[in-house]
Amino acid sequence: MIDAILVPNRGEIAVRIARACREIGIRSILGHAANDDVRFVRRFFDDAVPLKSYLDVNSVIDAARASGADAIHPGYGFLSERAELAAACEEAKIIFIGSTAESIAAMGSKAHSRHLMQRLGVPVVPGYDGDDQTNFQAEADRIGYPVLVKASAGGGGKGMKIVRERGELQPQIESARREAMKAFGDDRLLLEKYIEEPRHVEFQIFGDGRGEVVHLFERDCSIQRRHQKVVEETPAPRYSEELRQRMAQAAVAAARGVGYRNAGTVEFIVTPDGEFYFLEMNTRLQVEHPITEQVTGVDLVRAQIDVAGGKPMPWAQSELRQRGHAIEVRVYAEDPDDRFLPQSGKIALYAEPSGPGVRVDAGVAQGSEIGVSYDPMLAKLVCYAESRDACIDRVDRALRDYTILGVRTNVSWLRRVVTHEAFRDGRVSTRFLVEHEESLGRGTPEVVSAVAAVLSSAGVLAGRPGGVSPPRVTSVWDALGSWGR
Ligand code: ADP
Numbered sequence: 001m002i003d004a005i006l007v008p009n010r011g012e013i014a015v016r017i018a019r020a021c022r023e024i025g026i027r028s029i030l031g032h033a034a035n036d037d038v039r040f041v042r043r044f045f046d047d048a049v050p051l052k053s054y055l056d057v058n059s060v061i062d063a064a065r066a067s068g069a070d071a072i073h074p075g076y077g078f079l080s081e082r083a084e085l086a087a088a089c090e091e092a093k094i095i096f097i098g099s100t101a102e103s104i105a106a107m108g109s110k111a112h113s114r115h116l117m118q119r120l121g122v123p124v125v126p127g128y129d130g131d132d133q134t135n136f137q138a139e140a141d142r143i144g145y146p147v148l149v150k151a152s153a154g155g156g157g158k159g160m161k162i163v164r165e166r167g168e169l170q171p172q173i174e175s176a177r178r179e180a181m182k183a184f185g186d187d188r189l190l191l192e193k194y195i196e197e198p199r200h201v202e203f204q205i206f207g208d209g210r211g212e213v214v215h216l217f218e219r220d221c222s223i224q225r226r227h228q229k230v231v232e233e234t235p236a237p238r239y240s241e242e243l244r245q246r247m248a249q250a251a252v253a254a255a256r257g258v259g260y261r262n263a264g265t266v267e268f269i270v271t272p273d274g275e276f277y278f279l280e281m282n283t284r285l286q287v288e289h290p291i292t293e294q295v296t297g298v299d300l301v302r303a304q305i306d307v308a309g310g311k312p313m314p315w316a317q318s319e320l321r322q323r324g325h326a327i328e329v330r331v332y333a334e335d336p337d338d339r340f341l342p343q344s345g346k347i348a349l350y351a352e353p354s355g356p357g358v359r360v361d362a363g364v365a366q367g368s369e370i371g372v373s374y375d376p377m378l379a380k381l382v383c384y385a386e387s388r389d390a391c392i393d394r395v396d397r398a399l400r401d402y403t404i405l406g407v408r409t410n411v412s413w414l415r416r417v418v419t420h421e422a423f424r425d426g427r428v429s430t431r432f433l434v435e436h437e438e439s440l441g442r443g444t445p446e447v448v449s450a451v452a453a454v455l456s457s458a459g460v461l462a463g464r465p466g467g468v469s470p471p472r473v474t475s476v477w478d479a480l481g482s483w484g485r
Contacts, residue, residue: 005021007029010036017075020301028046029048033050035371037369037370040368041363071096086099086101097308113278116257125279140169145165148191149176150176151176151186151188152180154180155184160176160227195269201270204292209259214252214320215255216298231418267282294326324386329418331381344369344407345369347405347406350365357385359384360380383395416441
């Protein structure tokens, strides 16, 4: 059994794990970097210890020892997919709440995981993933254009290049190599056939490390900006039960084939004709795990902790049901009016939506400082309803109720994404945001700017409503933030 868990992470995921610890009755310790505003996150933890950085394995192990933690939950990002941390935990006799160092290493290489999947009979995107790194030209010609160049060690869309014609291949290979070297210290590449207008559909899986694996259904994460997910939902719209079943079986086969332990995700790319191919497997908790929790009623973090502590698998496949519909939108401090540039500053006013079927997993509160050193995701808004249509209405309503003043956010832009006619129809693909760029418009609806101008010229925004000190505003836009949009 686990007594105390160190969470060397930040923001909403640190809070999420701390909440599970409190519910189980396990002591929680936050491991945090010095340059991070952790005042809000800290409240949810029993203790806190400083780390040199969220990426320093030795510092994390030392922090666990110093604080008396017998387990580490890495969350997502940072060290969560670094086999070194899992291995260092094993050596230090600390329980790593996640997969094994071997699985993490095997799945961390896109080339290696493709080889494994092919052996297990799971379809992979037609491509080239050989050791010879000199004959990409011939291989690309064989695959046929467009092709996608990928970094084998890749993640977060880094090092990924679309090549539409033969002549573009060499310069793109060079550029992908440089990016991959810089980001991952490993410049090995692979090629895949570039699939036009695909959907990204992934399966939540869970294993006990002894060969037992279940799936907790799919998540459609097709709404992406620069290969990064922005909106996720489950079930995947417009797909037949039969297709989803086949994909689920492939996901389970993939996880079972590697003796998978703990929570993981098997990602597929799906062509418009419904052909699906393995993309990669993420050996950790995903950002978008809450939508799975909403439709299945399980607590994935609690299950992770239980299984890591030696308990048996919490559910049999036949006990798992997918009910209703859930959608998550990622709320960022970024400016949709200005190329989505990350924003920094102090959150002057913060009021979250609530009400039926609304869950907010936030890492910030009023007064939080948004710095430039970390990912600008502020919170995840997760809505649940009986049907997809009702769920969209609920996300729309909740976003209207979301007030964030002081930093610009993507809240109003997200509203336009989820209320877009094509989204409503379930006509989604990874090209959605590019295809509908025009109709999605930019950050500030004109009517809001106009109202803001009138209010500010009338001096309303400088007032002191109800004795609350007004947020310091640098512009009308800041003053309105995401208020009332
Ligand atoms: P990363 O590990 O960098 O996130 P992935 O392999 O998971 O890379 O792919 C990220 C996204 O890139 C996918 O969700 C999809 O939108 C797009 N993508 C990946 N492979 C292909 C492909 N072969 N054809 C078209 N799009 C792709």
